[in-house]
Amino acid sequence: MTEQGTPLGIGIVGVGGIALSHMAALRSMTSARLIAVCDVDAARAAEVAHVERCAGYGSAEELFADPAVEAVIVCTPNMTHEQLGMQALAAGLHLLMEKPLAMTPAGARSLAAKAAEQGRALAVGHSHRFTDQSAAIRAVIDSGEIGTPRFVRIAMNGGWIWPGWQSWVLNPTLSGGHSLHNGVHLVDLASWWIGEPATSVYSVGQHATSEALEISDYLVMELGFASGASAVCEISRGERPRGASYLELTVVGTEGVISREWDAEGVMAWTDAGLTAWGVDGAAERTFVNELEAFVAASRGTAEVVPPVSAAIHAVEIAAASEDSLRTAQTIDIGVRA
Amino acid sequence: MTASLVSQPGFVRARAAVRAAEIGLLRAVAVDIVASGEADALRVLGPAAIEIIREATGPASIDLQAHATADGRAVTFLGRADHAVAVSAHLSALAGEHREYLRAAVRLVGTHGSVLVDLLGPMLDVRTAAGAVRVPFGVSGAEGDPRDATETLSAITESARSGRNITTTW
Numbered sequence: 001m002t003e004q005g006t007p008l009g010i011g012i013v014g015v016g017g018i019a020l021s022h023m024a025a026l027r028s029m030t031s032a033r034l035i036a037v038c039d040v041d042a043a044r045a046a047e048v049a050h051v052e053r054c055a056g057y058g059s060a061e062e063l064f065a066d067p068a069v070e071a072v073i074v075c076t077p078n079m080t081h082e083q084l085g086m087q088a089l090a091a092g093l094h095l096l097m098e099k100p101l102a103m104t105p106a107g108a109r110s111l112a113a114k115a116a117e118q119g120r121a122l123a124v125g126h127s128h129r130f131t132d133q134s135a136a137i138r139a140v141i142d143s144g145e146i147g148t149p150r151f152v153r154i155a156m157n158g159g160w161i162w163p164g165w166q167s168w169v170l171n172p173t174l175s176g177g178h179s180l181h182n183g184v185h186l187v188d189l190a191s192w193w194i195g196e197p198a199t200s201v202y203s204v205g206q207h208a209t210s211e212a213l214e215i216s217d218y219l220v221m222e223l224g225f226a227s228g229a230s231a232v233c234e235i236s237r238g239e240r241p242r243g244a245s246y247l248e249l250t251v252v253g254t255e256g257v258i259s260r261e262w263d264a265e266g267v268m269a270w271t272d273a274g275l276t277a278w279g280v281d282g283a284a285e286r287t288f289v290n291e292l293e294a295f296v297a298a299s300r301g302t303a304e305v306v307p308p309v310s311a312a313i314h315a316v317e318i319a320a321a322s323e324d325s326l327r328t329a330q331t332i333d334i335g336v337r338a
Numbered sequence: 339m340t341a342s343l344v345s346q347p348g349f350v351r352a353r354a355a356v357r358a359a360e361i362g363l364l365r366a367v368a369v370d371i372v373a374s375g376e377a378d379a380l381r382v383l384g385p386a387a388i389e390i391i392r393e394a395t396g397p398a399s400i401d402l403q404a405h406a407t408a409d410g411r412a413v414t415f416l417g418r419a420d421h422a423v424a425v426s427a428h429l430s431a432l433a434g435e436h437r438e439y440l441r442a443a444v445r446l447v448g449t450h451g452s453v454l455v456d457l458l459g460p461m462l463d464v465r466t467a468a469g470a471v472r473v474p475f476g477v478s479g480a481e482g483d484p485r486d487a488t489e490t491l492s493a494i495t496e497s498a499r500s501g502r503n504i505t506t507t508w
Contacts, residue, residue, distance in 0.1 A: 147432075147433070150407055150411075150412040150430070151412055151414055151428050151430060153368070153370060153426075153428060155368070155445075157447075157452075200501065202403035202416055202503065204416060204417070204418045204424040206365060206366075206422065206424065208365065208449070218365065218366070218424075220366070220416060220424050220426060222403055222405070222414065222415070222416035222426065224403075224405045224501070225405075227407070228405065228406060228407035228408050228412070229405075229407065229412070230405035230412070230414035230428070231414075232368070232414060232416060232426045232428065234366075234368070234426070236447075239447075239452070240362070240448075240449065240450045240451055241450075241451065246445075246452065246454075248445075250370060250441075252370075252372055252412065252428065252430045252432075252441075253432075254411070254432065254433060255432055255433055256432065256440075257372050257430075257432075257440055257441050259441065261454075262454070329401065329418065329503070330503055331403045331501065331502065331503055333501070
C-alpha cells in the first residue's frame, strides 16, 4: 500500500491535547502527510480539519475507510485503545498507538498478535525514547563508558494535575491509574537503559492534590531486574508550586554515573513567577518528529519498530502490576526472579 | 570521603526547612550516594544514607522492598513510612582504588515545595587548560550522635535476598 518516496498518508483518531503535538510534527515532515482527522466531537474534528487542511470525520470508521489513509495515530483515552487499535489493524492500517498500548497485558498482546497477522507496523507512543537526552544517555551506555548499568533513577515531577473531576484520567477505570497513564514512559526508559525487562515492581503512591483522588497523582515505582539491577521511577502531577517541574535522570553503571538534572538546559531564570529552568532549543518539538519518522520508517518496512512491541507490552505488564502493588502494598513479581 | 554528609551545610539547612514546614509537610525523600572504592555498598554507604533519611523523616517504622546486585556493589530500596512518607535510596560502590564520593544528593519533597541538596557542595568549579577540578569550601554543621543503623541495614539485606517486603524502623 505504501510507496517509497511518497509521503505516508496519516489519519489521527481523536484530536485532543496530544494530537496537537503529532499534528505539529507532521507539518514539519516531508515523509508523511496528514490526510484526515476524526473525533467523537464532530464539530471539533471539522474545526481541526479546517485548520490542518485535511478531511474531518465524526467517526473512526469513516477515517479507517478513507483510501488515502495508510496509517493512523490513535490519540484517544486509554480505555478505547484496544478496540480502536483492533479496528485500525483489521482495516489494514499501520498503527501508532498513544501510550499505553492497552489497559491490560492481555489486550496489549492481542493487539500485537493482530498486527503480526495483518503484517502491519504497530508502534506505541513512548515518546521519551525519542528525546535528545534519552538518546544521548543510551549512546553513553552503549559506548561502555559507565560499564554495565545497574541503577536508574527517573523523576518527572510537575504540578499540572489534570483539570476537572470529570476527567477520564482521574478515573482509574478509564485510565488504568497513573502507572498506566504516565508510568509506562518511565518503565520503558528504565528497561531500555538497564537493557533487560523488569521482573518485579513495588510501588508507593500518594494522593498529593486531594485525598478525594482515586488515582495516585504522586507515584514511585521500584523495579527489580533479574541481573540484580534496579530502578526508581517517580512521577507526579501533584507538585507545588504548580508552575515548577523537576526532572532527574540518573544511570549508575559499574564504572561511572550519568546524570541530568533540572537545570541541565543551562538556563535558570528568576522572575515574578519564581525560579525556573527554561528550555532553549525546541527539543520537545523534535521529540515528536523523531517518533513519527521512526514510525514512518517502520511502516515502510525500512526499519524495525521503535520501541519493539515486546517493550510496549512489557510496559503495560509492569504498569498493571504497579497498580496491583499500590492496592496490596506488596511487591509484584513478573516472570521469574533471579 | 571522610566528611559527614549529615553535617553538610546544605542538608542542615534543608533539614531545618522540613522542621519549620517551609515546604509544607514532608511527603517523600530520595537519596542517592555513589562512591568509588570498597565493594560492600550497604556496609560502607548505608549508615550515612540511613542517618540522612532518619534526620529528614524522624524516627519511623517503614515497610520497604530492597534490591541488590550479587556483588553487593549496588543496593536500592523503596519504602513507605508509617506517616506515609515515600523513601527511596540508592547506594553504589564503583570499581576504583580511591574512596571518593562521585554523587551524593538528597531531595526532600513536601506538600508545598521541594528541596534538592547536592551533598558534595558547595564547591567551586575550577577549569584550566590542564583540566577541571572541584574545590569544596564552607563550614560543616554540628555533628550529631550517630545512631545505630544495624537493624535497618539487616532488614535491607534480608529484603534484597528474599525479594519480599520487610518492615523495619529507623
